[in-house]
Amino acid sequence: MSTNQELIQKADIALSDLATAGKLNPEQTDRFIRVLIDQPTILNVCRTVAMGAPQMKINKIGFGSRILRPAVSATALDPSDRVKPDLGQVSLETKEVIAEVNIPYDVLEDNIEKGNVNVPLQTGAGGLHQTIVDLIAERASLDLEELAIQGDTTNVGDSYLALQDGFLKLATANVVNVAGAFDKAAVKAALKTMPTRYLRNRAVMQHFVSVDNETEIRDVYGSRQTALGDQQIQGVLPVYMYGSRVAPVALMPGVNGLFTDPMNLIFGIQRNIMIEYTKDIRARVFVVVLTCRVDFAIEEINAVVKYTGVTGSR
Numbered sequence: 001m002s003t004n005q006e007l008i009q010k011a012d013i014a015l016s017d018l019a020t021a022g023k024l025n026p027e028q029t030d031r032f033i034r035v036l037i038d039q040p041t042i043l044n045v046c047r048t049v050a051m052g053a054p055q056m057k058i059n060k061i062g063f064g065s066r067i068l069r070p071a072v073s074a075t076a077l078d079p080s081d082r083v084k085p086d087l088g089q090v091s092l093e094t095k096e097v098i099a100e101v102n103i104p105y106d107v108l109e110d111n112i113e114k115g116n117v118n119v120p121l122q123t124g125a126g127g128l129h130q131t132i133v134d135l136i137a138e139r140a141s142l143d144l145e146e147l148a149i150q151g152d153t154t155n156v157g158d159s160y161l162a163l164q165d166g167f168l169k170l171a172t173a174n175v176v177n178v179a180g181a182f183d184k185a186a187v188k189a190a191l192k193t194m195p196t197r198y199l200r201n202r203a204v205m206q207h208f209v210s211v212d213n214e215t216e217i218r219d220v221y222g223s224r225q226t227a228l229g230d231q232q233i234q235g236v237l238p239v240y241m242y243g244s245r246v247a248p249v250a251l252m253p254g255v256n257g258l259f260t261d262p263m264n265l266i267f268g269i270q271r272n273i274m275i276e277y278t279k280d281i282r283a284r285v286f287v288v289v290l291t292c293r294v295d296f297a298i299e300e301i302n303a304v305v306k307y308t309g310v311t312g313s314r
Contacts, residue, residue, distance in 0.1 A: 035137035046265035094293035214248035257307035
């Protein structure tokens, strides 16, 4: 069996081989993004855009009004009856985020004893390096969800949340002031507030609310002396109201919520992800630093309803 010192040396070699200048190769980048969005957060269901540069424009096209006209034999449409598509762009401009992770020697020793450290970086995903990347991605997904939802450039008390505007700040077109508990009346108000043309496929839309608010809705259903009530108490089936899912989001403030198609919410992440390391021999820790660039946007502002003033929950 290797001595602890030899194991630490193996870890040093494995970590120093993270990547050229710390940049993840394409395979590792894809895995990092996949692990990031596979976590049970709002990023798991929204639209993920892997960006090749700090700035990107997403073109959008659609028709916002009627395009069909009565046809007259052998007669062209009058110019006033012709329509053109609504053209627009969604701009993404990433901001850099950084994380520093200290990993004690003894933690690595335990990991190395299992044989995970000896897989070199060049073989692709695996080994100690990939374990670290996966763990960082799992934790970063929660932090990015917080920024995605609660980001506000006017926030003076939290420099991280002030980095960029999140979905709640961006959703300004349709607002429902609940002024009470999140219940069927609130959902009904959101449906009536949403422009009708965006309600054609209600089944894919979701009400993103806090875990407490979803639990309260589940409790209402659970109080029924029916099979549906039993399912809410005993199972984990999704909760639906008026044809759309009520989805719990861990870091959604209790006073707020969003109603939209998840694909309308955009998470942009630049592919140049850096993971670098150093050693603190006095503290006996490896220091792993992650940097990446992200941005959030809403493709169609008018297709989102924001809940405010929800009471009775955290």
